[in-house]
Amino acid sequence: MEYAFSNIEKKWKQYWRENHTYSVNNISDKPKYYVLDMFPYPSGAGLHVGHPLGYIASDIFARYKRQKGFNVLHPMGFDAFGLPAEQYALETGQHPVVTTEKNIARYREQLDNIGFCYDWDREVRTSDPGYYKWTQWIFLQLFHSWYDRKLNKARPIEELVILFEKEGNNNAPCPEDDQLCFDSKQWKEMGEQARRETLMKYRLAYQGYAEVWWCEALGTVLANDEVVNGVSERGGHPVIRKQMRQWFLRITEYAERLLQSLDKLDWSEAMKEMQRNWIGKSIGAEVKFPLAKDPDEHIKVFTTRPDTIFGVDFMVLAPEHELVNSITTSEQQEEVNRYKQYVQSRSERERMSEVKQVTGAFTGAYVIHPFTRKQIPVWISEYVLAGYGTGAIMAVPSGDDRDHAFAQHFNIPITNIFGNNYNGTAAYTEKQGTLENSGFLNNIKLSDAIDVAIRAIVDAGLGHAKVNYKMRDAGFSRQRYWGEPFPIVYINGIPYATDEAETENHIGEQELPVELPLVEHYKPGPEGEGPLANVEEWVNLSAQSNVTVTRETNTMPGYAGSSWYFLRYMDPFNNEEFASKEATNYWKEVDLYVGGTEHAVGHLLYSRLWTKALHDLGYISFDEPFKKLLNQGMIQGNSRFVYxxxxxxxxxxxxxxxxxxxxxxxxxxxxxxxxxxxxxxxxxxxxxxxxxxxxxxxxxxxxxxxxxxxxxxxxxxxxxxxVVAQFGADTFRMYEMFLGPIDVSKPWEQKGIEGVHRFIKKLWRLYFDEQKGWIVMEEAPTEAELRIIHKTIKKVGDDIERFSFNTAVSQFMICVNELSSLNCHKRTILEALAVIIAPFAPHLAEELWQTGFGHTSSVLDAPFPAYKEQYTIDNSKKYPVAVNGKTRVEMEFPLDIDQKELEKAVLADATIQKWLEGKEPKKIIYVKGKMINLVV
RNA sequence: GCCCAGAUGGCGGAAUUGGUAGACGCGCUAGACUCAAAAUCUGGUUUUCGCAAGGGAGUGCAGGUUCGAUUCCUGUUCUGGGCACCA
Structure with missing residues (x-):
């Protein structure tokens, strides 16, 4: 009987489907285990061989865990909203609903072809109204919440209102404006609009302003992706940065918690480091520098080096800084305007990367140094970003590289505060030595000076110690069509959630979801608004004569639906809640999450935020979504060229x-x-x-x-x-794993797959003979056969646990090679082999298990066998014997040999004697089970 | 520019905790079976010197620690990923 993979695989795919082998129940007496893949965006190009790499790894792990006695949740779905579908719609006129549906069907077919054990009954699609209903609902929970810094958690906004009525905002500082201060009386005197504006400054989902790429020629906002070399990718039109009203998530309030709880996650250090750098915590001080012209006005800077305050030679504001217009002198106005125009065309990336060319403009204004009373010029430059810190820095050229380059370029005199440590040609950025030229900080060690400086700054009323986070609030709106609509309406211009009383009064009760209307075309709306702004009958809601009620026309960004999808899989049909408490309490967080490093900061950080917020508000019992993270590498293309x-x-x-x-x-x-x-x-x-x-x-x-x-x-x-058509899904699965470590990127090389296919055929021949058919027999296995299978059980199990799938495949090959040369066709051995290979080659294993061995249930439910230690441990070892670290000979000794005896035998060896050249070894190093080394 | 990761034969890779570098597979090569081919099986295959026995070199590059380094440290080069509206 030949290995007819296509018949075998077809047969078992059908069996699994008919027997609901992969259905998972939320009620079980087994321990739970949740294995999740990052769900794909269903692009028009379909899956290529690179996509399934992580899916195969997680599939193997999920099957293995099931064999180990866990109730395993292993679902799949589609991240179906996104820019490419909309772009495609713009070009071809086909509705994203249609193309997305088509792409998903193709993906599903391709995924099924590989034989994954997904419970497809739990599939989610982010673009499905039944799903985004709950994305909108969670958005509303964030809208209706604020972050209590005292309790360190999110709380309902009604509780903030109660607090305001009682005592104003004394105990609830405003995250957006630390100057904002009002008491109970002032709160009560505020009108509706003022109150709502105040609350907006507290909400976790709020409205603000942000810069976007604006393309006048296309009349639309562009993604970073769509801007190439400073012009639009489509058409090559000029683009500028433009301020627009946007929704945000107040992730900055969670910065510290997102940072702290990284420690308890089982993620790679690299991944955690990337998140730490993104959050970018830095400790320093906020200092005010009064303006020379108007000492009541200040420029506020954040600095991590308050110890260098006497080295300040100039100030730099971000060109967008709110004070720039008011402080610029009339003589400098033209130059400043010209510079601001230049900066408008620059991306943030370019602004940060620029090192070769120093640019900037002098505003003509000065500030007074708070300690020396000297006049200090105020410049603007692109290297200071409006969104970071206060959008202004105190420049210390003798202690900072970029400040130094700036001072040299514009011929600004440099004050040396580091004595001999500063050589006049490059900034001194280390923290050795003492300060000079620094007033009360003179002769103080740099390492101690920060604390002294902060104390002086506080005492003088100039500022305070401050922790700053580089992370900014997350932009949460897009001027696009193909995304979740916001459950927000504007009543006379004031934004309200659709579930608020005011909304009900004006337009009747608003049930979620707010459905995305079908449209004829996808062109942008007026003034850079999204395409939804063109759908008048959807935007304008029935209104009484004195009130206008309109819908929000932005949509949510791609990461909205993906920030919580892992929760929906737990209870995908629930129409009352995003997921029931019973379901989330049973499945809890994802035990193993598999995906690429390209999501290091975006998706993974936002999911963590949503999880923490839902936890704070009492909806779920855990506050981290992904306990363990496994990053898979990319499979690159191996291109071919002709000449x-x-x-x-x-x-x-x-x-x-x-x-x-x-x-x-x-x-x-x-x-x-x-x-x-x-x-x-x-x-x-x-x-x-x-x-x-x-x-x-x-x-x-x-x-x-x-x-x-x-x-x-x-x-x-x-x-x-x-590939599957040519070699079968089992070969494809094993080959992808055999390519190398799961986390390393590598090019696809079709050639090697034949080796894996040969291996599977060789394994098949242990069970089936071409003429005789099934040849497995009942016969007691030999010691050698037991050794090889038990070593394999141990190695494969260990390798799966540490996600080293390529070495597991190697071990299978070694095992089959040895069993073949031993001519072993014995049931005890081969039955175990069929079980342990099932996670890798499920179709083949099922055929052996059921058709061959005659079992009547799936091999998935056969327990993964335990190995016997007596067969995995050798009792002697062939030691490499080295002289001065160079291996000269191999000698075999029992593992429990006495060291004296071993040394005697080694020294008596002819080869060793030759290399010792008659000298006495100074030292004999003997590491049991490893090696022997003689030092001469 | 900044952050993170990687680099081992002709190729993919192995060496799990500092202990025989190159397991396993591809490719190449010699042979067996065959009229022939496919399939299968057996041997060889880091490089260099040597008829051989045997020796030298060798894990991107330059150093260092150690009896011993692919593994740890310092510097450096190249490649890949991310950098806030691709997902």
């Missing part, structure tokens, strides 16, 4: 191309075998190639190759469906 001789239709093989003037062209990897081009297939590829001619090298056309991103445009996309 066309200039102005001809002749293609020359790679080795001979230097003899001609050639153009390098991508060629579809699917018509290249290894590096050899299928010239007939190439001719058939495109009409213009029909009469192509080839200059061969040794009878073959050899292509060039290179590693690039896998993408359609590079003709290097390999569809898993094609």
């Amino acid at each position: 066309r001789i200039q102005d001809t239709n002749t293609f020359v093989s790679k080795g001979l191309k230097d003899q001609y003037l050639t153009h390098e062209l991508h060629v579809d990897v699917n018509i290249v075998n290894g590096l050899e081009l299928d010239t007939e297939a190439f001719k058939a590829l495109r009409p213009e190639y029909n009469n192509a001619e080839f200059i061969l090298d040794g009878g073959k056309y050899i292509c060039g190759d290179g590693v690039e991103k896998m993408s359609k445009s590079k003709y290097n996309v390999v569809n898993p469906d094609d």
Whole structure:
């Protein structure tokens, strides 16, 4: 009987579907385990072989855990809102609902083809109104909440109102404006609009202003992605930064908690480090510098180096800083305007990256140094960002590289406060030595000076110690169509949630979801508003004569739906809650989350925020979403090139191309075998190639190759469906795992898959003979056979636990090689092998388990066997014996040998005696079970 | 520019805690079986010197710690990911 993988795989896929093998119940006496993949965005290109890498790893782990006796939740869904579908709609007129549906169907088919054990009954789609109803609902919970800094948690906004009525905002400082101060009386005297504006400054989901890329020619806001080299990707039109009204999530209130609780997560240090850097906690001081012209006005700076305050030679404001207009002198106005215009065209990335070219403009204004009373010039420059700290810095050229470059470029005199440590040509940025030229800080060690400086600043009433976070509030609106609409309406211009009393009074009760209206076209609305602004009958709600009621026309960003989807899988049909308490209390957080590092800060940080907020408000019992994180690497494309001789239709093989003037062209990897081009297939590829001619090298056309991103445009996309058709899903799964460590990126190399396929066929032959069929027999296994299977059980189990799937596959190969050479066809051995290979090659294992061994339930429910230690431990060891660290000979000794005895035997060895050259070894190093080294 | 990661034969990679570098697979190569091919099986395969026995070198590059370093430390180069509206 031959290994007919396509019949076998078809059969068992059907069996699993019919028997609901992958259905998971929320009620079980087994311990729970939650394995989750980052769900995909269903793009029009379909899955390529790179996508399933992480899915295969998590699938193996989920199956293994189930065999280990856990109730395993392993769901899948689709992150279905997003820019590409909308862009496609703009170009082709096809509605995103239609294209998304089509893409999902394709993805689903491709995923099924690989044999994943997803419980598809729990599938979620973020663009499904039944799903985004709850995305909107959670948004409303954030809108209706504020962050209590005393209790360190989110609380309902009604409790803040009660507090305001009682005592004003004394005990609830405003996160947006620390100057804001009112008492109970003032609160009560505020009108409706003022009250709501005040509350907006506290809400966790709030309205503010932010800069976006604005393209006048296209009349729309662009994503960073859509801006290439300072112009729009479509059409190459100029773009500028423009302030627009936006929604935000007040993630900054959670900065400290997001930072602290990283410690309890089982994520890679690198990943945690990236989040720490993103949060960017820094400790320093906020200091006020009074303006020379108007001492009542101040420029407020944040600095991590208050100890260098006597080295301040100038101030730098972000060009967008609110004071720039008012302080700029008339003589400098023109230059400042010109500079601001330049900065408008610069992305934040460019502004931060720029080191070669120093730019800036002098405002003509001065501040007074609070200690020396000297006049200090105020500049603006792009290297100071409006969103970071206070948007203004005190520049200390002798102690900061960028300040130093700036001072040199604009010929600003530099004050040296570091004595000999500063050499006049480069800033001194270390913290050794003592301060000089620094008034009361003179002769104080730099390491102590920060505290002394802060105390002096506080005593003089100039400022205070401050912790600053680089992280900014998360922009939460997009001027787009294909996203979740906001459950927000404007009543006479004031934003209200759709579940508030005022809204009900004016437009009747508003049930969630606020559905995305179907539209005819996707062009932007007026003034950079989203396409929804064009849908008048949707935007304008029935209003009484004296009131206007309109809907919010922004939509939510891509990460809205993905910030909480892992909760919905627990209880996907619930129409009363986002998920029941019973469900979330049972499944709790995700035990293993698998995905790429490209989500290091975006998605992973926002999910953590939503989880913490839902926890604070009492909806879930845990405050971190993902306990363990496994990052998978990317599979890159392995491109192939052909070389066309200039102005001809002749293609020359790679080795001979230097003899001609050639153009390098991508060629579809699917018509290249290894590096050899299928010239007939190439001719058939495109009409213009029909009469192509080839200059061969040794009878073959050899292509060039290179590693690039896998993408359609590079003709290097390999569809898993094609691989599965040729080799079967089991081979495909094992091969992807065999490629290398799961977290490392590597290029796809089709050649190697045959080795894995050969291995599976070899394994098959342990069970089936081509003529005789099933050849497994009842016979007691030998010691050697037991040793190999028990070592394999141990190694494979250990390797799965540490996500080292490539070495597990190697061990299977070693095991099958050995069993083959031992001619072993014994049931005890082979039954265990079928069970432990089931997570990797589920179809094959099921065939062996049920058809072969005659079991009547799935191999998924066969317990993963336990290994016996007596068969995994050797009792002797072939030691490498080294002289001065160089291995000279191998000698075998029992593991429990006495050291004296061993030394005697080693010294008596002829080879060793030769290398000792008659000298006495100074030292004999013997590490039990490892090695022996003689030091001469 | 800043942050994070990686670099080992012709190729993918192994070496789990500082202890025999190159497991396993691909490719290449020699052979067996075959009329032939496919499939399968057996041997060889880091490099260099040598007929061989045996020796030298070797884990991106330059140093360091150690009896011993792919592994730890310092510096450096290159490649990949992220940098707030791609998802």
